[in-house]
Amino acid sequence: MSTEAVSHSPSLTPFEQLHLAREILRTEAQALLSLSDRLGDEFCQAVDLLFHCRGNVIVIGMGKAGLVGQKIVATLASTGTRSHFVHPAEAIHGDLGRVYHDDVVLMLSFSGETEEVTRLLPSLREVPIVAMTGKPQSTMAQAARVTLDLGPVREAGTLGLAPSTSTTAMLAMGDALALVMSRMRSFGPQDFVRFHPGGSLGRKLAKVDDVMRPLDQCRIAPEDRTVREVFVEVSRPGRRTGAIVLIDEQGMLTGLFTDSDLARLLEHRRDAYIDGPVSAVMTRSPKNILSGSMMTDAVEILAEKKISELPVIDTNGRPVGLIDVTDVVGWLPAGAPSTESEEASKSEDFAGPQTVPFAG
Numbered sequence: 176m177s178t179e180a181v182s183h184s185p186s187l188t189p190f191e192q193l194h195l196a197r198e199i200l201r202t203e204a205q206a207l208l209s210l211s212d213r214l215g216d217e218f219c220q221a222v223d224l225l226f227h228c229r230g231n232v233i234v235i236g237m238g239k240a241g242l243v244g245q246k247i248v249a250t251l252a253s254t255g256t257r258s259h260f261v262h263p264a265e266a267i268h269g270d271l272g273r274v275y276h277d278d279v280v281l282m283l284s285f286s287g288e289t290e291e292v293t294r295l296l297p298s299l300r301e302v303p304i305v306a307m308t309g310k311p312q313s314t315m316a317q318a319a320r321v322t323l324d325l326g327p328v329r330e331a332g333t334l335g336l337a338p339s340t341s342t343t344a345m346l347a348m349g350d351a352l353a354l355v356m357s358r359m360r361s362f363g364p365q366d367f368v369r370f371h372p373g374g375s376l377g378r379k380l381a382k383v384d385d386v387m388r389p390l391d392q393c394r395i396a397p398e399d400r401t402v403r404e405v406f407v408e409v410s411r412p413g414r415r416t417g418a419i420v421l422i423d424e425q426g427m428l429t430g431l432f433t434d435s436d437l438a439r440l441l442e443h444r445r446d447a448y449i450d451g452p453v454s455a456v457m458t459r460s461p462k463n464i465l466s467g468s469m470m471t472d473a474v475e476i477l478a479e480k481k482i483s484e485l486p487v488i489d490t491n492g493r494p495v496g497l498i499d500v501t502d503v504v505g506w507l508p509a510g511a512p513s514t515e516s517e518e519a520s521k522s523e524d525f526a527g528p529q530t531v532p533f534a535g
Contacts, residue, residue, distance in 0.1 A: 195333070198331075199331040199332060199339070202329060202331040202340055203331055203339065203340050203343045206326075206328055206329070206340045206343065206344055207343065207344065207347050209326060210325060210326060210344050210347065210348065213324070213326050214351075217321055217322060217323060217324070218323060218351070218352075220321045221305045221321045221323055221352065222352060222355055222356060222359075224279055224303055224305060224320065224321060225256065225279055225281070225305065225352060225356060226256075226356050226359055226360075228256075228277070228278065228279040229277040230257075230275050230276075230277035230278035230279070231257045231258055231259055231275075231278050232248075232251055232256055232257065232258040232259075232278070232279050232280075232281055233258070233259055233260075233261055233273070233274050233278050233279070233280045233281070233302075234247055234248045234251075234258060234259070234260050234261070234280075234281045234282075234283070235260075235261050235262075235263055235266065235280060235281070235282045235283065235292060235295065236263070236282070236283035236284065236292070237262075237263050237264070237284065237289050237291045237292055238289075238338075239338040239342050240283040240284055240285065240289070240338070240342065240345060241260075241262060241263075241283070242342075243283060243342050243345045243346050243349065244260055244281075244283050244349075245260045246346060246349070247281070247283075247345075247346070247349030247350075247352075247353065248260045250349060250350060250353040250354075251349075251352075251353045251356075254353050254354060254356070254357035254362055255356070255357050255360045255362040256353060256356050256357070256360075259273065261273055261274065263289075263291040263292050263294075263295055264291050266295055267291075267294065267295065271295070271298055274299065274302060275302075276301055276302060278302055279302070279303050279304075279305065280299055280302050280303070280304045280305070281304075281305045281307065281349075281352075282304055282305065282306050282307065282315055282319065283307045283308075283345055284306075284307075284308055284313075284315050285308055285309045285310070285325065285328070285338070285341040285342075285345070286308070286309070286310055286313060287306065287308040287309075287310040287311075287312075287313020287314060287315040287316050288310070288313050288314055288315070289315075292315060293314045293315055296314070296315070296318045299318075303320045303321075304318060304319040304320055304321075305319060305320065305321045305322075305323065306318075306319035306321070306322045306323065307323045307325065307345055307348055307349075308322065308323070308324065308325065309324070309325040309326060309327065309328050309341060309344075311324045323348055325341065325344045325345065325348065326344075328340045328341045328344055380469075381469070381470040382467060382468065382469060382470060383464055383466065383467070383468050383469070383470055383472075383473050383487050383496075383498060384466055384467065384487070384495075384496070385470065386470055386473075386498060386502060386503060387487045387495075387496035387497060387498045387502075388496055388497050388498075388499060388502065389495070389496045390420075390494060390495055390496055390497075393420055393494075393496065393497045394418070394419040394420065395419065395420040395421075395422060395494065396408060396419055396420075396421055396422075396453070397421070397422060397423070397424070398421040398422065398423055398429050398430060398452070398453060398454040398457065399452060399454065400452070400453055401449070401450050401451060401452060401453060402432070402437065402440070402448060402449045402450070402451065402452075402453045402456065403449050403450055405419055405421075405432065405453050406419075406437065417433055417434050417435070417483055417484055417499060418431045418432065418433045418434075418483070418484035418497065418499075419431065419432045419433070419453075420486055420494050420497060421453060421454070421457050422493075422494065426493050427491070427492045427493055428461075428463060428486055428488055428492055428493065428494045429454070429457075429459065429460075430453075430454065430457035430458050430459045430460070430461060431457060431458045431461040431484060431486065432453050432456065432457040432458070433483075433484065436456060436457075436458075437449075440456065461486060462476055462480055462482060462485060463485065463486040463487065463488050463494075464476060464485055464486075464487055464488070464498070465487075465488060465489075465490070466487050466488065466489050466490075466495050466496075470503070473485055473498050473503070474503055477498070477500055477503070482500075483499065483500040483501075484497055484498070484499055484500070485497070485498040486498075
């Protein structure tokens with residue numbers, strides 16, 4: 176074994192680094208533009224075959240193409256098309272059992288001659304194949320029902336050897352297939368959130384009903400009760416909300432009374448109001464939001480109005496739950512005003528037994 180030191184060329188200057196990087200990006204971008212221009216009937220045939228698949232779309236690829244295939248599977252699955260990835264090396268050792276006659280195989284190989292892929296072709300004669308390749312005369316392409324020709328591609332970089340432009344083209348073609356089919360399925364935001372319940376996507380698409388505390392976990396009382404009766408009668412186990420939801424005889428939302436409101440009564444030595452009707456000191460017609468509304472709308476109201484509780488009502492005006500700001504901290508925009516300043520300012524609003532805008 177040679178012990179001769181490997182020689183390296185001098186490090187690139189910042190200018191040379193940027194020049195080379197821009198050249199790589201332009202090479203790949205130009206390939207995508209060319210791919211877009213060359214799309215034709217074969218793309219529509221592939222979409223039709225995949226869209227009407229009664230089973231699963233099975234994606235097969237080796238090496239870098241296999242990694243791209245796994246991403247295509249993830250995009251297909253998250254946009255409404257059932258799909259799975261099968262590694263060709265594992266396929267010949269039993270994983271071909273995952274492929275059924277009503278599936279469609281999406282096979283990736285830029286050369287179309289990848290040994291691990293082509294050796295599967297005899298076993299897939301009964302399954303329609305969509306080939307994605309840069310060589311439409313290859314063995315893989317000839318065995319396919321539909322071939323998506325990526326065209327002549329120049330790999331990016333100085334050597335032009337590492338799969339780069341070719342895998343970018345594959346990835347983009349996979350996105351095109353997935354998103355066209357998603358549109359054909361009328362796949363909407365609420366379908367999307369079913370598959371993305373976590374993270375920022377889930378937060379953006381969640382509804383208030385997914386986050387609110389349901390009515391059986393809220394403190395709720397008739398508006399004709401006294402303040403003392405309200406606090407004695409409506410205790411709830413567990414973590415409680417900071418507000419009591421008040422309703423009339425028909426069960427309609429009429430107001431809110433918060434723990435802070437009670438504290439201000441005591442601070443201002445208005446003890447007499449504690450045994451008076453809560454309706455005299457509640458916030459009448461508080462800000463609310465309709466059941467089925469987007470959670471982003473609720474957070475916007477909380478931040479804009481600087482409130483901590485937001486009742487959720489049905490179309491008849493009856494409360495069905497309550498959103499407490501402590502439950503939605505993750506939804507609050509960065510730099511949102513604190514509700515504490517609003518609470519502090521309310522202490523100056525109390526002027527007697529008339530309705531006082533304590534909490535809304």
